[in-house]
Amino acid sequence: MTISIIGLGLIGGSLAISLRENGFAKKIIGVEANADNAAKAMHRRLADEILPLENAVNQSDLIIIATPVDALTKVAPQVLHLINDQQVVIDVGSTKSALLEAVKNHPKRNRFVATHPMAGTEYSGPEAAIPNLFDHKYTVICDPESSDADAVELVEKMYLSIPMKITHFEGATHDVHTAYVSHISHISSFALALTVLAKEHDEERIFELASSGFGSTVRLAKSSPDTWVPIFRQNRDNVLDVLDEHINQLSRFRSLLIKKDFETFYQLIEEANQIRKIIA
Amino acid sequence: MTISIIGLGLIGGSLAISLRENGFAKKIIGVEANADNAAKAMHRRLADEILPLENAVNQSDLIIIATPVDALTKVAPQVLHLINDQQVVIDVGSTKSALLEAVKNHPKRNRFVATHPMAGTEYSGPEAAIPNLFDHKYTVICDPESSDADAVELVEKMYLSIPMKITHFEGATHDVHTAYVSHISHISSFALALTVLAKEHDEERIFELASSGFGSTVRLAKSSPDTWVPIFRQNRDNVLDVLDEHINQLSRFRSLLIKKDFETFYQLIEEANQIRKIIA
Numbered sequence: 001m002t003i004s005i006i007g008l009g010l011i012g013g014s015l016a017i018s019l020r021e022n023g024f025a026k027k028i029i030g031v032e033a034n035a036d037n038a039a040k041a042m043h044r045r046l047a048d049e050i051l052p053l054e055n056a057v058n059q060s061d062l063i064i065i066a067t068p069v070d071a072l073t074k075v076a077p078q079v080l081h082l083i084n085d086q087q088v089v090i091d092v093g094s095t096k097s098a099l100l101e102a103v104k105n106h107p108k109r110n111r112f113v114a115t116h117p118m119a120g121t122e123y124s125g126p127e128a129a130i131p132n133l134f135d136h137k138y139t140v141i142c143d144p145e146s147s148d149a150d151a152v153e154l155v156e157k158m159y160l161s162i163p164m165k166i167t168h169f170e171g172a173t174h175d176v177h178t179a180y181v182s183h184i185s186h187i188s189s190f191a192l193a194l195t196v197l198a199k200e201h202d203e204e205r206i207f208e209l210a211s212s213g214f215g216s217t218v219r220l221a222k223s224s225p226d227t228w229v230p231i232f233r234q235n236r237d238n239v240l241d242v243l244d245e246h247i248n249q250l251s252r253f254r255s256l257l258i259k260k261d262f263e264t265f266y267q268l269i270e271e272a273n274q275i276r277k278i279i280a
Numbered sequence: 281m282t283i284s285i286i287g288l289g290l291i292g293g294s295l296a297i298s299l300r301e302n303g304f305a306k307k308i309i310g311v312e313a314n315a316d317n318a319a320k321a322m323h324r325r326l327a328d329e330i331l332p333l334e335n336a337v338n339q340s341d342l343i344i345i346a347t348p349v350d351a352l353t354k355v356a357p358q359v360l361h362l363i364n365d366q367q368v369v370i371d372v373g374s375t376k377s378a379l380l381e382a383v384k385n386h387p388k389r390n391r392f393v394a395t396h397p398m399a400g401t402e403y404s405g406p407e408a409a410i411p412n413l414f415d416h417k418y419t420v421i422c423d424p425e426s427s428d429a430d431a432v433e434l435v436e437k438m439y440l441s442i443p444m445k446i447t448h449f450e451g452a453t454h455d456v457h458t459a460y461v462s463h464i465s466h467i468s469s470f471a472l473a474l475t476v477l478a479k480e481h482d483e484e485r486i487f488e489l490a491s492s493g494f495g496s497t498v499r500l501a502k503s504s505p506d507t508w509v510p511i512f513r514q515n516r517d518n519v520l521d522v523l524d525e526h527i528n529q530l531s532r533f534r535s536l537l538i539k540k541d542f543e544t545f546y547q548l549i550e551e552a553n554q555i556r557k558i559i560a
Contacts, residue, residue: 118491138488167488180476181489185497188472190548191529193555196460199525206558208418208447209461211398215559216496217465222556225549233542240537245479247530249471254527257520262513268474269505275473276502278487279495 004060006031006053006075008041010120011092012066013129015162016046021131024161029056040126057082062090062154069093070230073102080108088151090115094178095234096142096171113155114142114171116178117164124224134162142171179238184246186220186228187239193221284340286311286333286355288321290400291372292346293409295442296326301411304441309336320406337362342370342434349373350510353382360388368431370395374458375514376422376451393435394422394451396458397444404504414442422451459518464526466500466508467519473501 003025005012012030019025030047032038038050057063057079065075072093079089080103090113093099103109117139121128139159144152156166169177196218200206232239256265283305285292299305310327312318318330337343337359345355352373359369360383370393373379383389397419401408419439424432436446449457476498480486512519536545 118489120491120493122493137491140489165488167485177480177485177489180480181486181494182491184475185472185494187530187533188468188497190552191526191533192465192468193552194529194548195464195522195526196558197551197554198529199522200457200460203558205447205457206461208445209398209420209457210559211400211417211462213400213402213500214461214465216499217468218555218559219496220493221552222559223549223553225546225553228549229542229546232537232545233540236537236540240534242475242479243530243534243537246471246475247527247534249474249478250467250523250527250530253467253471254520254523257512257516257523260513260516262509265512266505266509269470269503269508271477272470272473272501273503273505274477275498278476278483279490279498279502 001025001061002027002029002059004029004031004051004056004063005047005066006056006064006079007066007068007071008032008037008046008126008129009066010124010128010133011117012064013041013044013046013126014119014131014133015064015066015092015117017129017131018134018162019158022161024158029060031056037126044126044129046126046129053078054082057087060087062088062158065089065091065093067093068227068230069095069099069234072099076103076112077106080106080112083108083111085111087111088113088154090155092117094182094231096174098234100143100146100171109146110148111151113144113147113151115155115159116140116142116174117159118182119164122220122222124227134159134164137164138167139164140167140169140174142169142174144168175235176238179235179242183231183235183239184242186223187232187243188246189218189220189223192218281305281341282307282309282339284309284311284331284336284343285327285346286336286344286359287346287348287351288312288317288326288406288409289346290404290408290413291397292344293321293324293326293406294399294411294413295344295346295372295397297409297411298414298442299438302441304438309340311336317406324406324409326406326409333358334362337367340367342368342438345369345371345373347373348507348510349375349379349514352379356383356392357386360386360392363388363391365391367391368393368434370435372397374462374511376454378514380423380451389426390428391431393424393427393431395435395439396420396422396454397439398462399444402500402502404507414439414444417444418447419444420447420449420454422449422454424448455515456518459515459522463511463515463519464522466503467512467523468526469498469500469503472498
């Protein structure tokens with residue numbers, strides 16, 4: 001099967017590696033608006049060739065749109081205009097409501113499948129693409145009832161081959177849940193990095209003391225604004241809601257410190273420990 | 281050399297493993313107030329034997345106090361009362377001001393070395409002890425000028441053998457810096473866990489969506505209140521200061537979302553990205 005991947009960054013490039021290695025794709029065509037990224041992607045052999053959008057789509061059984069989410073709402077309708085009734089188009093974006101609205105009334109909506117593989121790192125661009133990024137993680141397929149059964153089947157087969165597990169969400173619900181389990185983590189990390197950078201001027205000494213715990217909570221602060229600002233823009237309302245709750249929780253800890261109420265502080269930590277049920 | 285380790289939890293137990301494996305310790309004696317932990321430690325062969333405090337100290341060249349920091353201020357003077365002028369006592373606690381105050385006027389202060397190996401995981405107890413926990417990380421030695429030169433030399437030799445790198449801090453400065461690069465990360469993680477637990481009731485579904493990014497920022501929320509409440513109690517003023525700054529930074533992001541000022545939001549993320557200079 002020939003697959004076009006539009007955007008050969010962290011997600012698109014890693015999909016290219018996995019789908020080529022396991023033989024699911026016989027040929028991978030890259031579409032890259034950025035000439036520098038196109039050169040990097042070819043240097044790493046992420047694609048067999050880089051072609052203009054129309055040319056790439058015409059030759060492909062499956063088209064994967066892996067751009068930042070602001071570009072998605074423009075590129076997805078554009079790609080759907082170019083395909084026939086056998087081709088399948090998917091996105092791999094972190095937000096879904098705006099995209100699903102953008103393709104809702106498209107005559108080829110049935111050939112589109114909205115997906116979100118829940119995997120990533122704090123790095124971006126073709127140089128960030130890695131093997132095994134998706135291994136045994138979940139991919140979300142949103143509103144599969146709006147897509148042709150054969151299209152959903154092909155896409156599930158592709159994700160199972162990586163190998164990922166599959167779950168289904170309604171688009172708006174997806175955006176609420178990812179605000180909790182992904183988007184707020186990034187804001188928390190950005191804010192933590194700014195806190196430390198604002199207060200500590202002696203960078204060499206921070207480096208010495210920064211333990212693995214600090215590295216773990218602040219790692220996501222290295223994430224690209226080009227990826228994340230469009231996500232926060234599209235999922236603003238849900239993110240605001242979770243961010244308010246997060247500030248409230250921090251304020252509770254603050255208030256307990258001020259009052260020196262370490263008994264309640266202890267109980268709150270015990271409650272927080274319940275997260276063990278959710279993450280291994 | 282015979283080494284007594286008081287408290288065979290994550291840090292004490294991991295030190296036992298490393299110092300036995302590299303031959304620095306010929307014999308390791310454990311002191312464990314908790315009978316359950318004593319049994320677990322012996323089951324894992326963390327110590328050659330478990331003895332009462334006085335008995336253990338009498339046989340040891342080096343005594344390592346690895347209890348939670350609230351017990352430290354009581355145990356350290358108690359151990360110093362038991363030793364002669366050749367023996368060396370160290371602690372491995374996460375806060376230093378209260379401890380240094382507690383031993384300040386002790387006649388054996390010169391045989392005591394305050395240390396903080398900057399390593400850990402979110403787990404605790406003898407079952408959490410692991411090999412290689414300390415590899416190539418920094419250990420802080422506080423106020424070495426208050427300790428005998430031979431005592432500091434022995435302790436540095438021990439840490440270099442694990443192998444760790446060594447840095448020196450004044451005790452009060454240590455507590456300010458660790459509030460930034462360790463203690464605030466834990467509060468942030470506890471609050472993030474409570475945020476998600478408060479808002480999400482459908483735990484199975486969070487589990488599906490929880491990506492590695494979420495796992496990374498929330499991992500420390502599994503940490504024990506028995507370890508952390510004493511740290512927050514002793515380092516309250518510094519932690520409050522950093523927590524205020526952290527809440528301010530989150531409130532800036534909140535305000536930008538409310539105003540839909542995504543340009544400034546983009547700039548803040550770029551600033552946060554500078555954390556790359558500090559963590560690899």
